[in-house]
Amino acid sequence: METTLLLAPRFYSIQRRDFSGNVRQSFCGKVMIANTNTHLTRTNYAYTNHTSSFKITSLFSLGKKKVKEIKRETVVPDPDYRIPVVLLGLAGGLVYEDNLLAAAPVGLLGLLLLFQTTRVRFVFDDEALEVKVGEELNESGENVFVGGKNRWKYSSFVNWELWWPNFPILVYFKETQTKPEGQVHFFPVIFNGKQLYDVMVERAGPSKTSGPN
Incomplete structure (x- = not known):
């Protein structure tokens, strides 16, 4: 913060002089003191003689303090392999029971989620949620189902849920950025x-749901 002191351009040193009449002193406002036969010994005062009165003025100008906007940090939740591990374990159990017909799709889904867990990331920056890929957090391109960039501002969120809180499997949210009537999204919680x-x-x-334990 800057403080600027502006005084009149001419200065006088006044010592041991008697003045009769009214002395008017103004410093950052209107504080008037009337006195007679006053000795003025301080220097660097600017005065104007007008009907035997002295007016001492000073003007302060306060600089504006710039307030730096604080942004929220970017958050990237850690990967969690529990869902793909559970699916692969279930597929293994089905194979053990000679139920290959059911084991195949469950195993393929487990492998797919295992691969996605290693590369897909949710990135929460200051204003939006974005889906990115890889350790370098590269852009994921357009959404293959509804089109548009995989980035949605928090201000466009209508509601969201986490199913199920104690062992989250799916995260759901609805936003109005993709289309005004609202677009629903489901993502596996990896x-x-x-x-x-x-x-x-x-x-x-x-959210309407409680947090996971």
């Missing part, structure tokens, strides 16, 4: 469920 829930509450508002 991230740390507690971290995901906490950041969703912070950035998108509270």
Whole structure:
């Protein structure tokens, strides 16, 4: 913050002089003191003689303090392999029971989610949720189902839910950025469920469900 002191351009040193009449002193406002036979010994005062009165003025100008906007940090929940491991374990059990017809799709889904867990990330920046891929957090391109970029502002969120809180499997949210009437999204929870829930509450508002244990 800057403070600027502006005084009149001419200065006088006044010592041991008697003045009769009224002395008017103004410093940052109107504080008037009337006195006679006053000795003025201080220097660097600017005065104007007008009907035996002296007017001492000073003007302060306050600089504007710039307030730096604080942005929220970017949060990337850790990957969580529990769902693909459970699916692959279930597929293994079905194979053991000689139920290959059921084991095949369950095993393929487990392998797909295992692969996605290693590469897909939810990135929560200051204003939006974005789906990115890889350790370098590269852009994921357009959404293959509804089109548009896989990035949605928190302000466009209508509601969201985490199913199920104690062992989250799916995260659901509805947003109006893709289309005005609202677009629904479902994603498997291949991230740390507690971290995901906490950041969703912070950035998108509270959910109807309780947080995961």
